Amino acid sequence: MKAEAYMKRGEQVLLHTYNRTPVVFDRGEGVYLYDVDGKKYLDFAAGIAVVGLGYGNPEFEDALKNQVEKLTHTSNLYYNFPAIEAAEKLVKASGMDRVFFTNSGTEAIEGAIKTARKYAAKKDKTKDHEIIAMDHSFHGRSMGSLSVTGNPHYQEDFKPLLSGIHFAEYNNLESVVSLVNEKTCAILLEPIQGEGGIYPADPEFLQGVRKLCDEKDILLIFDEIQCGMGRSGKMFACQRAGVKPDVMAVAKALGNGLPIGAFLTTEKAAVLAPGDHGTTYGGNPLVCAGASAVLDIFEKEHILENVNRVGAYLWEKLKEFKEKYPKIRAHRGVGLIQGLEFEEAPGKIAAAAMRKGVILITAEHNVLRFVPPLIIKEAHVDEMIRALEAAIEEA
Ligand SMILES: *Cc1c(COP(=O)(O)O)cnc(C)c1O
Numbered sequence: 001m002k003a004e005a006y007m008k009r010g011e012q013v014l015l016h017t018y019n020r021t022p023v024v025f026d027r028g029e030g031v032y033l034y035d036v037d038g039k040k041y042l043d044f045a046a047g048i049a050v051v052g053l054g055y056g057n058p059e060f061e062d063a064l065k066n067q068v069e070k071l072t073h074t075s076n077l078y079y080n081f082p083a084i085e086a087a088e089k090l091v092k093a094s095g096m097d098r099v100f101f102t103n104s105g106t107e108a109i110e111g112a113i114k115t116a117r118k119y120a121a122k123k124d125k126t127k128d129h130e131i132i133a134m135d136h137s138f139h140g141r142s143m144g145s146l147s148v149t150g151n152p153h154y155q156e157d158f159k160p161l162l163s164g165i166h167f168a169e170y171n172n173l174e175s176v177v178s179l180v181n182e183k184t185c186a187i188l189l190e191p192i193q194g195e196g197g198i199y200p201a202d203p204e205f206l207q208g209v210r211k212l213c214d215e216k217d218i219l220l221i222f223d224e225i226q227c228g229m230g231r232s233g234k235m236f237a238c239q240r241a242g243v244k245p246d247v248m249a250v251a252k253a254l255g256n257g258l259p260i261g262a263f264l265t266t267e268k269a270a271v272l273a274p275g276d277h278g279t280t281y282g283g284n285p286l287v288c289a290g291a292s293a294v295l296d297i298f299e300k301e302h303i304l305e306n307v308n309r310v311g312a313y314l315w316e317k318l319k320e321f322k323e324k325y326p327k328i329r330a331h332r333g334v335g336l337i338q339g340l341e342f343e344e345a346p347g348k349i350a351a352a353a354m355r356k357g358v359i360l361i362t363a364e365h366n367v368l369r370f371v372p373p374l375i376i377k378e379a380h381v382d383e384m385i386r387a388l389e390a391a392i393e394e395a
Pocket residue numbers: 104105106107138139140141190194195223224225226227251252
């Protein structure tokens with residue numbers, strides 16, 4: 001057992017910020033992962049909704065190999081064309097106007113927050129602007145993102161956080177309206193809440209918030225980090241409601257595993273100017289060559305069609321499941337971001353599925369989350385369902 005030895009070494013040198021599942025992965029192929037002892041796993045987690053194209057996509061890998069041999073870093077003091085190409089493709093896919101590349105999701109949120117603060121400061125010359133975010137949201141772990149994350153459990157030991165943040169009830173427009181005042185500079189939300197337990201926004205809620213922001217000249221920020229990049233069956237989940245934000249944060253599946261995120265703005269919200277914001281690595285040629293290839297592959301391999309077809313199939317299978325097991329309280333989601341809410345925390349079920357060779361993760365405390373690679377097929381859904389059934393019986 002090679003894994004035991006690695007895990008022991010890891011526990012000695014890695015900061016213990018995760019209670020990791022006892023497995024050491026070695027390589028991937030399509031929608032399967034293999035651990036260092038050769039055991040095969042069907043991956044229904046995709047590295048937390050990241051590896052949309054699965055493992056070993058030849059076009060993605062070739063783009064990276066070519067770029068590694070040419071140039072990996074120059075800094076943002078100069079132009080690099082993989083970044084320009086990736087930005088053009090993102091602009092086209094999102095309908096937004098401008099792109100700032102980051103290294104992670106949380107940095108994309110930081111940029112969005114700074115954009116909102118600057119937009120409001122330019123307008124009224126004051127500096128005490130407020131942001132409305134949502135209960136049960138998740139936006140990242142850096143101090144700004146943590147401040148707008150509606151989960152006190154993550155925040156408690158790290159106070160003081162940003163001031164002027166208020167939390168509204170998700171999918172409740174009245175609750176948002178009641179928090180708006182002349183100091184509000186942004187409303188921030190996930191079009192589908194991921195970590196919070198897979199809650200899609202009602203289209204009317206998104207449309208209502210859009211109208212409110214237009215009336216009050218408040219920036220609307222959508223966090224599409226988990227639900228974007230095709231997972232909902234549209235390129236971005238807000239497109240399901242026909243609503244465009246002023247600022248959009250993306251990451252996770254954008255780089256298919258490379259550390260890249262971005263915040264996108266409309267021309268109106270493109271207020272950050274030279275000196276206002278920066279990053280050393282963000283948008284370097286290597287990660288941008290990868291993201292650029294990802295966006296091409298989405299079109300060439302008809303990824304959205306696959307998500308819609310297999311997502312509908314997964315929906316039917318999980319629906320049957322919910323009817324069969326009374327301890328499943330709810331089934332939510334869309335496309336390839338779905339969840340089953342259990343009466344009790346489903347950690348034991350996920351662990352049993354893992355032993356049977358299927359990787360599943362949880363969300364909130366009682367939701368089993370299904371966020372597989374976007375290239376998954378119906379037969380893989382059947383394989384997962386068989387293992388889940390056995391795992392539920394066992395646990
Ligand atoms: C994962 C996630 C983040 C944070 O992204 P990191 O890359 O971990 O910083 C922010 N928002 C949402 C919705 C996420 O799912």
